[in-house]
Amino acid sequence: MATPDCPRCRRTLTPFTVMLRRNRWGGTGPAPRPEAWWECPGCGWLGCERRAGAPPAPMRRLESADADCMFCGEEESNVASEPHLREDGLLGDWMVCLACGTSNGRRLGPPSR
Ligand SMILES: [Zn+2]
Ligand SMILES: [Zn+2]
Numbered sequence: 435m436a437t438p439d440c441p442r443c444r445r446t447l448t449p450f451t452v453m454l455r456r457n458r459w460g461g462t463g464p465a466p467r468p469e470a471w472w473e474c475p476g477c478g479w480l481g482c483e484r485r486a487g488a489p490p491a492p493m494r495r496l497e498s499a500d501a502d503c504m505f506c507g508e509e510e511s512n513v514a515s516e517p518h519l520r521e522d523g524l525l526g527d528w529m530v531c532l533a534c535g536t537s538n539g540r541r542l543g544p545p546s547r
Contacts, residue, residue, distance in 0.1 A: 438481070438490055440474035447472035447481065447490070454535035456505055467535050480513055482530070491515055496529070508533035517542055 438447050450471050453464040470483040472490050481490030493513040495501065501510040511533040520526040525542040 438472060440476060440479050441481075441492070442479045443474065443477045445474055445476040447479075448475050452530065452532055452535050456534045456536055464535075467530075467537075482515070493530070500529075503531040503533060503536065505536045506531060506534035514540070519545065 452467040472481040480493040483490045515528040530537045
């Protein structure tokens with residue numbers, strides 16, 4: 435697999451794995467999430483490749499209360515995608531806890547315009 439460069443500083447990105455650690459019923463252990471995840475060793479840029487072959491989509495680290503995972507209690511572990519327009523016309527994003535792998539669609543409200 436080709437290693438993408440950081441879109442911000444052009445360094446080679448480092449792959450990492452986000453593990454699913456919650457709701458693993460039936461005795462199965464943690465499993466990696468299906469996406470490929472990338473982090474920049476230079477500037478800290480985060481990306482998530484949700485479709486194979488697509489360039490990694492930027493993910494941002496959330497701050498304050500939004501950064502703490504409501505599922506596993508880990509602090510400052512949440513990252514979120516860029517906001518996008520949902521089917522209901524509201525803005526939403528996609529939040530993932532890097533500690534427990536729980537992902538969650540969020541509703542952010544009407545687009546500002
Ligand atoms: Zn970078
Ligand atoms: Zn979590």
